[in-house]
Amino acid sequence: xxxxxxxxxxxxxxxxxxxxYEVTDFEFVKPGKGQAMYKCRIKNMLVGSTMxxxxxxxxxxxxxxxxxxxxxxxYKEGDKYVFMDNKTYEQVELHEGVLGDQRFFLLEDxxxxxxxxxxxxxxxxxxxxxxxxxxxTEPGARGNTATNVLKPAKIDxxxxxxxxxxxxxxxxxxxxxxxxxxxxxxxQG
Amino acid sequence: xRPPPADSDALRAQRRVLELRAKLNDAIRRFxxxxxxxxxxxxxxxxxxAPETNIDAVPAGACxxxxxxxxAMKRLLASGCDxxxxxxxxxxxxxxxxxxxxxxxxxxxxxxxAGYLEILADAKxxxxxxxxxxxxxxxxxxxxxxxxxxxxxxxxxTVSQAFIQHAGWDPAQKFDPDRFDLxxxxxVEPALPADHPVVLIDYPAPLAALARxxxxxxARAERWxxxxxxxxxxxxxxxxxxxAEQRARFIEANAARExxxxxxxxxDETFLAALAQMPPSGGIALGVDRxxxxxxxxxxxxxxxxxxxx
Numbered sequence: 001x002x003x004x005x006x007x008x009x010x011x012x013x014x015x016x017x018x019x020x021y022e023v024t025d026f027e028f029v030k031p032g033k034g035q036a037m038y039k040c041r042i043k044n045m046l047v048g049s050t051m052x053x054x055x056x057x058x059x060x061x062x063x064x065x066x067x068x069x070x071x072x073x074x075y076k077e078g079d080k081y082v083f084m085d086n087k088t089y090e091q092v093e094l095h096e097g098v099l100g101d102q103r104f105f106l107l108e109d110x111x112x113x114x115x116x117x118x119x120x121x122x123x124x125x126x127x128x129x130x131x132x133x134x135x136x137t138e139p140g141a142r143g144n145t146a147t148n149v150l151k152p153a154k155i156d157x158x159x160x161x162x163x164x165x166x167x168x169x170x171x172x173x174x175x176x177x178x179x180x181x182x183x184x185x186x187x188q189g
Numbered sequence: 190x191r192p193p194p195a196d197s198d199a200l201r202a203q204r205r206v207l208e209l210r211a212k213l214n215d216a217i218r219r220f221x222x223x224x225x226x227x228x229x230x231x232x233x234x235x236x237x238x239a240p241e242t243n244i245d246a247v248p249a250g251a252c253x254x255x256x257x258x259x260x261a262m263k264r265l266l267a268s269g270c271d272x273x274x275x276x277x278x279x280x281x282x283x284x285x286x287x288x289x290x291x292x293x294x295x296x297x298x299x300x301x302x303a304g305y306l307e308i309l310a311d312a313k314x315x316x317x318x319x320x321x322x323x324x325x326x327x328x329x330x331x332x333x334x335x336x337x338x339x340x341x342x343x344x345x346x347t348v349s350q351a352f353i354q355h356a357g358w359d360p361a362q363k364f365d366p367d368r369f370d371l372x373x374x375x376x377v378e379p380a381l382p383a384d385h386p387v388v389l390i391d392y393p394a395p396l397a398a399l400a401r402x403x404x405x406x407x408a409r410a411e412r413w414x415x416x417x418x419x420x421x422x423x424x425x426x427x428x429x430x431x432x433a434e435q436r437a438r439f440i441e442a443n444a445a446r447e448x449x450x451x452x453x454x455x456x457d458e459t460f461l462a463a464l465a466q467m468p469p470s471g472g473i474a475l476g477v478d479r480x481x482x483x484x485x486x487x488x489x490x491x492x493x494x495x496x497x498x499x
Contacts, residue, residue, distance in 0.1 A: 015295070016332055020251070027286060027287055028284070028285060028286025028287070029286065029288075029374050030243070030284060030286075031370060031373050031374055031378070031421060032414055032421060032424050033241060033243060033396060033398050033424075034243055034369070034370040034373065034374075035242075035243045035367075035370050036243070036283070036284070037364075037370065037371070037374055039374065039375070054371060054374060054375050056367065056370070056371070058449070147279060160395070
């Protein structure tokens with residue numbers, strides 16, 4: 001399967017010289033008497049780097065073989081993170097560099113979407129929100145319910161996060177995995 | 190049926206743009222009237238446009254909407270009109286983006302017994318005039334950056350100079366249409382000065398379209414394009430007046446269209462017959478929406494087309 005340049009849009013996944021890319025920006029250009037072209041910014045889905053690429057309207061663009069599978073985080077071994085398909089017990093490993101900050105928000109058995117390129121695990125998307133326990137922070141100021149003043153705190157994975165003054169060690173908080181930011185305190189158990 | 194209220198709110202918010210466009214149209218008309226130009230209105234639906242390799246017309250019944258008023262205005266030159274201008278809508282299929290809209294407003298003007306350099310002098314004076322009328326001065330800001338329409342600041346580079354400097358080859362020596370288009374948008378246009386008008390002049394002969402070749406250098410055509418901040422604003426020619434060469438170029442453009450998988454267009458025989466009577470002339474097409482976008486401090490055509498669909 002191939003796309004034509006007219007299919008280009010933000011978010012489209014394409015393949016160039018064996019590497020999967022995601023289109024992050026595109027602009028229609030057409031000089032005076034010239035042909036229509038699409039100036040794109042594309043992101044290498046394997047290493048995260050971006051580059052500019054201009055396609056002509058007549059260009060055919062390969063469609064990458066990308067599949068997505070729901071898998072649960074199982075365990076960490078060195079700089080490898082292991083995910084498992086709970087039905088087939090198939091396991092895949094992802095390097096911490098691919099996970100980036102997302103690795104700090106993993107919980108055992110957390111269900112994630114693992115993306116495969118040509119049947120090889122390429123990246124993982126966590127649920128938008130996870131709940132984590134505060135392991136370390138200055139004691140909270142009782143009654144100070146302001147949410148705009150933040151103090152540093154640490155979660156089990158060592159990730160440092162800004163939380164409101166009233167949060168205590170042992171409290172559970174909701175974190176937005178896309179931004180890595182505190183959302184709210186949650187009552188647990 | 191009453192339109193949904195959201196539409197009225199959206200249009201009400203465009204009041205400033207409506208007023209700016211009216212002011213710009215008025216300034217353009219005064220500029221040309223003061224210089225003795227006759228404003229003309231030519232048909233919008235045509236039995237034939239000028240066939241161009243990369244310009245697709247929008248069908249209108251058995252005819253097409255005009256992609257430009259050029260052919261009709263040249264018939265007027267052939268009939269004896271010597272200075273004419275027109276401000277009106279044109280349509281080009283499939284052109285949609287930050288700086289494109291399938292329906293847009295073109296300003297075209299022509300001078301008999303003149304060439305592309307006389308048109309360049311007009312363009313310099315026009316831009317300085319409209320900037321003063323709309324922004325109060327030739328120098329103003331566009332999207333936070335200073336720009337100047339002052340006449341003495343215009344730059345002029347030959348296409349060969351610009352390509353040799355920024356893309357490392359001379360398209361007038363050995364022409365490659367694909368490489369030309371790609372290098373133009375990825376290497377040359379981004380390297381042009383952005384804070385004042387820049388003219389690329391003397392195009393390789395294969396890109397002459399409706400321009401005449403330079404009498405002393407037939408590998409190049411008397412055509413220039415105007416840029417501001419990476420946006421192409423106008424395209425000007427010393428007009429081709431040789432009916433045989435014009436017919437050959439139309440046939441060539443149609444052949445290139447068929448190669449692209451597009452339909453060829455019929456030739457306008459009335460125009461080709463009139464061309465033999467046309468005096469040597471200079472002419473230009475200027476994108477009014479893009480000019481308004483810059484003067485209105487908008488970053489895309491969205492900001493100046495209240496009825497833009499999609």
